[in-house]
Amino acid sequence: MDITIVGGGIAGLAVAHELAPDHDVTVLESSPGPRGGGYMIDFFGPGFVAAERMGVIDELRSRGHVFDGVRYGLPDGSQSGTIDAAPLVEAAGGRYFSILRPEVELGLLAQLPSTVDLRYDVRVVGTRDISPERAAVSTADGDVLESDLVIACDGVRSPIREHVAPGHGEILPMGYRAASYLFEDPQLASELGERLLMTDTIQRVGWLYAADAARVGVMLSERVDRTDTDRPVPDPMRLQREFAGLHPQIDQALTHAPDSFYDDLVAQSYAPRWSRGRVVLAGDAAHAPSLLAGQGTSLAIAGAEALARGLRAAGPHVEVGLAEYERSWRPTAEKVRRSGRLSASAFIPATTFQLRLQQLGRRAIGLPGVSHLVTRQFIAA
Numbered sequence: 597m598d599i600t601i602v603g604g605g606i607a608g609l610a611v612a613h614e615l616a617p618d619h620d621v622t623v624l625e626s627s628p629g630p631r632g633g634g635y636m637i638d639f640f641g642p643g644f645v646a647a648e649r650m651g652v653i654d655e656l657r658s659r660g661h662v663f664d665g666v667r668y669g670l671p672d673g674s675q676s677g678t679i680d681a682a683p684l685v686e687a688a689g690g691r692y693f694s695i696l697r698p699e700v701e702l703g704l705l706a707q708l709p710s711t712v713d714l715r716y717d718v719r720v721v722g723t724r725d726i727s728p729e730r731a732a733v734s735t736a737d738g739d740v741l742e743s744d745l746v747i748a749c750d751g752v753r754s755p756i757r758e759h760v761a762p763g764h765g766e767i768l769p770m771g772y773r774a775a776s777y778l779f780e781d782p783q784l785a786s787e788l789g790e791r792l793l794m795t796d797t798i799q800r801v802g803w804l805y806a807a808d809a810a811r812v813g814v815m816l817s818e819r820v821d822r823t824d825t826d827r828p829v830p831d832p833m834r835l836q837r838e839f840a841g842l843h844p845q846i847d848q849a850l851t852h853a854p855d856s857f858y859d860d861l862v863a864q865s866y867a868p869r870w871s872r873g874r875v876v877l878a879g880d881a882a883h884a885p886s887l888l889a890g891q892g893t894s895l896a897i898a899g900a901e902a903l904a905r906g907l908r909a910a911g912p913h914v915e916v917g918l919a920e921y922e923r924s925w926r927p928t929a930e931k932v933r934r935s936g937r938l939s940a941s942a943f944i945p946a947t948t949f950q951l952r953l954q955q956l957g958r959r960a961i962g963l964p965g966v967s968h969l970v971t972r973q974f975i976a977a
């Protein structure tokens with residue numbers, strides 16, 4: 597088959613990897629090259645298992661890292677607690693590591709079969725059905741690409757979701773906004789060492805980690821009005837204003853804010869159906885769980901692999917493969933999406949009282965038995 601994949605992010609590259617041996621695959625990606633921005637993600641669960649099946653786990657693991665854990669910091673720079681990663685790694689049977697989002701993309705690129713026609717700087721602006729067995733996408737340059745299957749991997753704000761599931765094109769904001777970027781600061785990287793810093797603050801939270809010996813990553817998140825769905829415009833001055841004073845090391849990170857960085861609402865997506873005719877959704881375009889569920893990238897890889905598996909098993913019966921993808925994969929995607937919604941209210945404490953409750957909860961995690969239970973639930977979510 598001729599297959600056009602819209603979006604060369606995590607899901608797009610994963611599905612291209614899996615389909616390339618059997619099909620003519622073209623990937624259209626709007627950015628001029630691999631995207632550098634992004635944050636540190638925990639890689640475990642369904643995505644880990646899928647990456648093993650795909651044969652890319654060693655590549656990804658070699659780009660990842662296992663931190664000792666998290667340390668919580670107060671605005672005066674003192675430490676208010678720690679959580680160790682060891683119980684989490686143990687509960688996952690060792691199938692757990694942290695990795696920068698751009699490293700996942702680069703790892704998948706390194707393993708991409710050379711037969712994949714990957715085109716950067718191509719923005720898809722429209723999708724339409726041509727016949728029950730063909731669909732087409734049009735690009736901003738005025739080109740039209742017809743194919744036997746169009747796979748939309750264009751992220752949580754995918755306009756193709758509206759085409760597949762009318763009435764479900766909008767994102768579902770969770771009441772938070774998150775920005776992240778990487779910067780060079782070997783001194784700060786060495787001070788941070790093997791623990792991620794998370795600020796123990798209300799309304800706004802900062803995370804900071806050593807991405808490697810020279811680079812530091814920061815993520816800054818705040819509570820926002822959940823009725824607003826417009827994509828925010830990244831503004832370094834605003835970040836410096838809004839997040840000043842959370843912690844001295846966050847203040848240092850703010851001085852490195854670049855002009856362009858990832859900045860978006862924390863949002864989920866939902867579609868009651870994932871395919872229509874020869875157009876199918878994958879990754880965040882189909883089922884973004886949001887960063888609250890902590891598994892968006894893992895799910896994007898696992899969902900892409902499930903789609904490829906469904907198609908492979910169905911051979912020429914594409915509709916059967918698309919139905920099998922949805923039957924086998926939707927329950928997991930829904931479960932993670934629900935867990936993201938459940939954790940929404942507690943993601944950033946709104947009041948000092950909520951903050952105190954979280955601090956007490958963290959102390960309980962240190963108790964024998966509780967730590968095991970909590971980490972098991974985290975891995976199962």
Ligand SMILES: Cc1cc2nc3c(=O)[nH]c(=O)nc-3n(C[C@H](O)[C@H](O)[C@H](O)COP(=O)(O)OP(=O)(O)OC[C@H]3O[C@@H](n4cnc5c(N)ncnc54)[C@H](O)[C@@H]3O)c2cc1C
Pocket residue numbers: 602603604605606607608624625626627631632633634635697718719720721749750751752774775776815858878879880881884886887892893896
């Ligand atoms: C640069 C970047 C940084 C990110 N950082 C964070 C973060 O800090 N926190 C967080 O929670 N999530 C972040 N995300 C989202 C996170 O990567 C996804 O939730 C997850 O990895 C699922 O992957 P995906 O492939 O489905 O979607 P994405 O990783 O979002 O990939 C979608 C891809 O489609 C491309 N695309 C979109 N529209 C078009 C179009 N019309 N034509 C062609 N290509 C198109 C995009 O450029 C992108 O490469 C980031 C995404 C990107 C692209």
